[in-house]
Amino acid sequence: MKKEVPLAITFISGFLLIVALFIPHEPFGSLQERFNDWYIIVSGFTLILGVDSLILYHWRKIKRKEKEAPYSIILISTFVIVLAWGIYSGVKYGNPFAPASSFLRYFYTYMFVPLQATMFSLLAFFIASAAYRAFRARGLNATLLLISAGIVMLGRVPKGEEAAPYFIGITLILLAIVSVLEGVSRVEVYEKIIFFGLAVVSIIAIFPAAWFLKFNLPRLADWVMNVPQLGAKRGLFIGIWLGAIAMAIRIILGIERTYLK
Amino acid sequence: MIKIFLILQFSLPPLPVSEVVAKDVPNDAGGKIQIEWELSPDDSIIDFYTVFKQKKIEGQWSEPETLTVVRSGTNSLTDTDCKDGVEYRYFVRVSKGEEFSDSPFSNIAMSSAQWFHKKRASVLILLIIIVGLLLYFIQKTRKGEELFIRKIAGLDALDEAVGRSTELGRPLLFVLGLGTIADIPTIAGLSILKRVSKKSAEYETDLIVPCFDPVVFVAAQETVKEGYIEGGRPDLFKEGNVFFLSYDQFGYAAGVDGIMVREKPGAVFLQGYFYAESLILAETGNSIGAIQISGTTAVTQLPFFIAATDYTLIGEEMYAASAYLTKDALSLATIKGEDWVKILLIAVIILGIIFESIAFFTKIPWLHVLKNFFTVV
Known part of the structure; x- marks a missing residue:
């Protein structure tokens, strides 16, 4: 019974929600909304469990006098202060987040928002380090990624198309220098021909490539985003949603039971 | 132009709207009628349109009541306050200053609920x-x-990651993302968590699971407990290692980053639904030298995971995880x-x-x- 009852509830709920998708007539029409309301009520109660877990976790650290105990003291005291302050503002203004509430003005605006912004802004540095690793042209795939990322970035930033000719010019000159150096160091004649040929092609391509990018870069960037990128994304979406349907059917039929004790 | 000039100078009433059509909103639960009309030829100079509604009670039309006022340029609206089976008709008034003109009545419409969309x-x-x-x-x-399933590198690496972490004497960190229990990626993440907790019990390694959502926290606690029972070491399960961290996106990211830096886990599993915090977590995991296995169905976050983690379960691979790991027919x-x-x-x-x-x-x-x-x- 410990497993059968939850499985039956899952089956009935899942089946009803599928039916509700196709029948707008009441009582099915508003079923999803009603189920969502129930979920919000249940999750509201579990928040108490969450807070209990958080406080206990940090209380244990303080009790054991662990190295991080001072942080736990800060967390618990902040929790108590914010809760008390919120209740006070709620009673005084009818809403803890009322514009006149000092709770909103001081804590939320001057502490919470800047802390959130700080964490979010870290993303810029993390993107730079991750991009450096991803864009190192170690193979064909990484090189393609580097080229397409370069096109999209230059095509989307202000003055990108003006900078693009210089950018591609410098890149091709560097490629020509590297090819000449590689060609000199090679022993086999055919390898020398390939690298010197590549250097010549790079030099010849500078002006046509610069001219093409100057007038077509934003269009090229849009093409990368709207055709290959969107196509790949849609392919992923189809796979993801089919997987989700299969998973949902496994859950409804009781094949997938990980969520059960 | 002359007409507009005359309206503006001599307060002539604006031209009325035409073709007022009322019809039941299709494929709905009833109670709604859609009203459409052709804009007044003087639409560019009028102030607003007022839509009036009449209903039939015992064979008689009621007094017109104002349904709503809409600005110029609007040529449709939905009346959401209708009773199924009752006849309604509408007309639209065009107003310019004190002057107005009314359209003819629309056709009679009746709302109804449909049994199939x-x-x-x-x-x-x-x-x-x-x-x-x-x-x-x-x-x-x-x-x-017997059915064949192709190799999924990220799932094969789960045991290796747990093993490596054990060798290093470091704990495992499992992050379920910001999804709620109603999100399928979270449920897929829980099935991977079960496997990881079973292995962690077998290898006698600590498993830390900080949670974002309180409902997911309760489910994760049960899942880890079950995993330890399946692994034959229920005594090793530490309730305090699966805990609720924060219900704020960046608060959660900061908390998990802190755990990574302090506890230095040997393996980090990022399995679930992630938003902008994905790269913050994956890059911090990378900086501490942990082996990282990520998985998400959030298409916008996948490139970050691919760039920053060792193995990535791309979209549907995550959903296949429980079938792949259990080999259940x-x-x-x-x-x-x-x-x-x-x-x-x-x-x-x-x-x-x-x-x-x-x-x-x-x-x-x-x-x-x-x-x-x-x-x-």
Whole structure:
């Protein structure tokens, strides 16, 4: 019974929600909304469990006098202060987040928002380090990624198309220098021909490539985003949603039971 | 121009709207009527439109009541306050200063609820095909047929990651992302968590699971407990290692980053639904030298995971995790069925491309049949 009852509830709920998708007539029409309301009520109660877990976790650290105990003291005291302050503002203004509430003005605006912004802004540095690793042209795939990322970035930033000719010019000159150096160091004649040929092609391509990018870069960037990128994304979406349907059917039929004790 | 000049100078009433049409909103639960009209020719200079409504009570039309006032340029609205089975009619008043003119009455309309959403017929048909294929393969496996599933590197690496972490004497960190228990990626993440907790029990390594959502926290605690029981070491389960961290996105990211830096886990599992915090977590994991296995269905976050973690379960691979790890025949059958549906969809897409390409040049209307069929509201 410990497993059968939850499985039956899952089956009935899942089946009803599928039916509700196709029948707008009441009582099915508003079923999803009603189920969502129930979920919000249940999750509201579990928040108490969450807070209990958080406080206990940090209380244990303080009790054991662990190295991080001072942080736990800060967390618990902040929790108590914010809760008390919120209740006070709620009673005084009818809403803890009322514009006149000092709770909103001081804590939320001057502490919470800047802390959130700080964490979010870290993303810029993390993107730079991750991009450096991803864009190192170690193979064909990484090189393609580097080229397409370069096109999209230059095509989307202000003055990108003006900078693009210089950018591609410098890149091709560097490629020509590297090819000449590689060609000199090679022993086999055919390898020398390939690298010197590549250097010549790079030099010849500078002006046509610069001219093409100057007038077509934003269009090229849009093409990368709207055709290959969107196509790949849609392919992923189809796979993801089919997987989700299969998973949902496994859950409804009781094949997938990980969520059960 | 002359007319506009005259209206502005001599306060002539503006021209009324025409073609006021009222109709029941299709595919709904009833109680709604859609009203559409042709804009007044003086739309550019009028102030606003007022829509009036009348209902029939015991064979008599009621006094007109104001339904709503809309600004110029608006030519439709939905009356959401109708009673099914009652007859309604509408007219629209065009106002310019003190002057106004009324349109003729619309046709009589009646709202009603529908028993089937016709625009979702294609979804129903596809669903029947999908379920039919899944049930067919489930039936096949019940008869004893073995099904093949390709290698998924990220899932094969789970045991290796736990083993490596044990060798280093470091704990494991499992992050379920910001999804709620109603999100399928979270449930998929829980099935991977069960496997990791079982292995962690076998290898006697600590497993830390900080949670974002309180409902997920409760489910994760039960899942880890079950994993330890399955691993034969329920005594090693530490309730305090699975805990609720924060219900704020960046608060959670900061908390998990702090745990990574302080506890230095040997393996980090990022499995679930992630938003902007994905790269903050993955890069911090990378900086501490942990082996990282990520998995998400959030397409916008996948590139970050691919760049910053060692193995990534891309989209549907995550959903296949529980079938792959348990090798359960019934679960594998659903994966097989899913693959067949994919083949079917590829065929439909190719057919759609051919039909639409021909229709583009020949303008034959019936060639849009597939496009129209799969347009869902």
